[in-house]
Amino acid sequence: MARRALGVWLLAMVGAGLALAGIQLLPLIELAQRNFRQGSVSYADVVGWAWPKRQVLTFFLPDVFGNPSHHGYWDIWARRWVPATVNALGEPIRTIFWGVKNYVEGGNYLGLLTMALAALGVGVGLRQRPTRGPVAFFAILSLIALANAFGTPLYALFYYGLPWYKQVHSPFRWVFPLTLAMATLAAMPRSTLPASAEERNQARRAVGPDQKPRAKRAKARAARHPVVSSPTSEGASLSPMIRSAPVSLEPAPTSPGRRFPRSRRSYEFVTLTGWLAPGKRSAVRARPASAVAA
16 A cells, blocks of 8 residues: 555656656647658668777877877977977978867767776676666666767667667767766776775774674673563563563562662662552562572
8 A cells, every 4th residue: 555655756756757747748738749850861871971990999098199289289209399290291281180070079088097997897786786776777887888989889779769869960968978977887886995094993982992883782781681571460471581580579678678789790780660460569679599599
């Protein structure tokens, strides 16, 4: 019943969200059906605009094909800066860049450390059950994004399978989900790295100086001082824990006396909170274990 109610609430929230966003979604659907980009180019043209295979080098060296912000180079023979005026073909240039498209659209450098941590995150996350699902999702997303950015045949599934996807003429823009997936995977192995000194001190203060969690210490105290439930009648039997304890339960004497001796090392006491039944106002006295054995 609770799951059904939860499902109804979730459907209601989704419906309310779609209703509120309808003022923007309906015009978007109408525009997508009439957009001039729909079918304006062929699949071969779109795949031709993807990254070439040599672009994979920029994952390791971002300026392997130059940088448009560089307007000169250092001539090691003349030992001076030489301005960029012409290229190897004799064409006039002003910057040093011979990559595909432009430097911004071809920029996919994530960092060597990021890629190493992402690979470590996949290896570590797939072995742990709590992180297995998210790691698998972002790993598959990164592979799909990488395959589409380079214009592999996988791109045809999106081009012909998804509605209005033919309006997308830039496969290399899959670098955005690729960057998100790699950054998320790189953060996965953080929990497996050695803790810093500050984190170790915080953990030590949280569990106490004896390095025992508070729950274990509370359980140990409960075992040493058990709580007995209230009997329903005078002849009701006590719990096996109390019967086996080296103490005896008797009504306290009417005359004033010392109920608990000073030397508590040879005695064991039992907490009897809530043991007294309604109307039975009797006290409890603990006796030595030797007296009980006798």
